[in-house]
Amino acid sequence: MSREILTVVETVSNEKGLDPDDIFGAIEQALVFSTKKKVYTEQPEVAIRVAIDRKTGDYDTYRYWTVVADEDHEMPACQKAISDLDENEYQIGDIIEEQIESIEFGRIAATQAKQVIIQKIREAERALIADAFEARVGELITGEVKKASRDGYVIDLGDGAEGYLAKDQTLPREMLRPKSRVTALLAKVNRDGRGSQLVLSRTSNEMLVALMTKEVPEISEGIIEIRDVARLPGLRAKISVKTGDSRIDPVGACIGMRGARIQAVQQELDGERIDVVVWSDDPAQYIISSLEPADVSSIVLDEDNQTADIIFGANDQLARAIGSQGQNVRLASDLTGYKLNMMLESEYLERQKSESEAIITLFYERLEVDRDLAEALAEIGFTTIEEVAYVPAETFYDIDGLDDETIGAIQERAKEVIINDELIKQQNIKEPSGELLALEEMTPAIAYKLAERDIITLDDLAEQAVFDIEDIEGMGSELAGKLIMAARQSWFE
Template identity: 80%
Template sequence: MSREILTVVETVSNEKGLNPEDIFEAIEDALVVSTKKKVYTDQPEVEVRVSIDRATGDYDTYRYWTVVADEDHEMPACQLAITDLDQDEWSIGDVKEEQIESIEFGRIAATQAKQVIIQKIREAERNLVADAFEPRVGEMMYGEVKKQTRDGYIIDLGDNAEGYLSRDQMLPREQLRAKSRINAILYHVNRENRGAQLLLSRTHPEMLSALMQKEVPEIAEQIIEIRNVARLPGTRAKIAVKTNDHRIDPVGACIGMRGTRIQAVQQELDGERIDVVVWSDDPAQFIISSLEPADVSSIILDEDTQSADIIFSTNDQLARAIGSQGQNVRLASELTGYKLNMMLEEEYQQRQANESKAFIELFYERLEVDKDLAQALVDIGFTSIEEVAYVPVETFYDIEGLDDDAIDMIQERAKEVVIADELVKQQNMKEPSQELQDLEGMTVSWAYKMAQKDIITVDDLAEQAVFDLEDIEDLDTETAGKLIMKARESWFNE
């Protein structure tokens, strides 16, 4: 039987190109299954191990038990309680083995081994495909439609590789036929044992980038660089490009003579309209370019919130910027990474007037200054009490008639308001118990953050699960678990 095992390993290894070690492990697994079925029919929980000598093919079989604490001793067939053993020799987690008689590597064991080996062959083949294609994720594949499934198409990529193009990764009105040839982006390699392995897409932004690279030599040669892509697949897209050679017009190069280059890409994408936009490191200029053909009157950027107010002089220009069903502004926003607020000049002026009025009332009421001074504070750009309190004194020098004493008085009032507001805020905050603050491993910051979640006492913490604390900043799951277990110590002590 030992010679038979070595023969099986050698034959399968040579025929299927598998690692002999994988085949030995498959046979060991098969012998374990056969042993449990033949010897321990009524005790499926019994644990068995088979060890094959890789040189001779001889094998030994062992039954084993795991040493556990008394309270965890629930499966005597595969567990031993620590108190039943010599505790000087054994510890919790140790494994105690006992050699048993080995069964023959007969027909049943061989059948089991065959099934395991087939599974390992499939796994090995999937791994080979994954290893070959994973470095190519994001690359455009060219293949032939092999067959249609309920939810998509199998695409023959050649060299015994198949991709899967699901319907939700196809263009909206696209219909494919068997034997037709298509381009698609490889966007994911699935290493799991279930489902398609090479996942393809014709809707990903990379698809447009790859087609542009194919049609525009300057992109392939990196004279022109694609900086970003935004798509509504099959309908409209915007692509931002930058030239690395000032002598070359990036838009003209991408469009081609009489539009031949861009038309070839559009034809591949079922007529998807493509706008080529010049990329700029100036966000305002980039946004203006992305909204073409609309004529922007003015733009106000807020880089902190990544938003911009875009102002237009006429309804016609505003409508152009928004586009049919909002497509133009939606793609421009995605391309630039900014939230774009579109409005007419009258709307913007009205909004500014309303905001100015609100700030004037704020300063008039909270700082107890007259309306003219409140107006002057707004005119030079103040929008909050905190700004008035803590900006440099020189900021106020643009207000006519204010001397240093008046400026000091205004800033002192502003600081008093800020402090008063903070005290009110603190009074409304819930305070953790001292016992919770003193808990081993706890920090004052964590304790106060827990208090805002109504975890005031140690007992409150003991009743929580780790996921209840996951939104507390700087508190990782391992530390949260330790704090909860520390809080629960009183339960065990009682």
């Protein structure tokens, strides 16, 4: 039998390129399994070790026990209590071995060894493929469709490597047939044995970037930089580009002579329309460029909230900016990171008039000034009572007929309104319980926001669902879930 073991090791090692020691280990595992099955059928927890001599193929079998404390002595088949041994000779954690008769390397052991060896071969092959492709993540890979299923496609990449292209990573209208060639982005390499090893994508933004890099030498050479990408895969996309070389037109270089470069990319993406725009560090200019070919009349930015009002002079320009099924504005918003509010100039003026009327009414009613003065305050840019109360007095000098005394009286009245509002607010504040405030990861700000919703005690919080409170500022669904579960712990206790 020793010669048979050496023959198996040598044959498998030569054919499959496996380390001989891994094959010896697989055979040792198989012999352990067979020994338990043949000799210790009634004691499956018994601990067995087999040691094969790597030179001769001879092997010995040992049964062993682990020395444990008396209170941990729960499995006599593989444990020995320290009190049953000479404490001068053994310590907790020591291994006691006893050689037993070895079984033959028979059919059962050989079958088991074969299964382990096959698994080892698969693991080795996966490791080799992972090593070969890991450095290529983010690159384009071309292969042949080997098999199609309901959920995706297996792509033969050559040399025994296979990629997986899920249906949701393909373009909307494309149907890939066996034997057809396909180019995709290598999105991920899985080293573990679960799931597809080489994950491919044709819908990711990186796919578009890789195609543009392939077709436009100035991008691959670093002369032109792709800054942002937004895609509706298979339908339409926008990319923004910039260059530090004033002699180069980055948009023209990406499009190519007679559109040859951009057409090559579009053809690979099943006709996906691609707009190339110039990136700008000026958000207003960047948004205007992203909405081309629409002609923007004016733009009002709110950089703090990342929103922008886009105003158009004519219906046809507004329709062009929105695009078919809202594609153009959606991509422009994704590209720039701004929420874009599209409107005609007439709508914007009407909204401004409505907002101005609300501000005038606020000043007229709360500050108890006449309407002409309320209109004048709104005209020079005041929008809140806080602004009226605390800006420098010189700000009011643009209003005709106001002296310092009148300005002082207006600001004092504004401060009184603010103080009164704060007192009313404090009177209505509900106090969260100490137990609620003491919850781990609870902050005073969140606790008081909960109290405003009549969630004051642990029981109140425990009765909530995540969607009831996740909208509170600073909360989010993950923290909401943690706090609710922590509150419910008191029920179990």
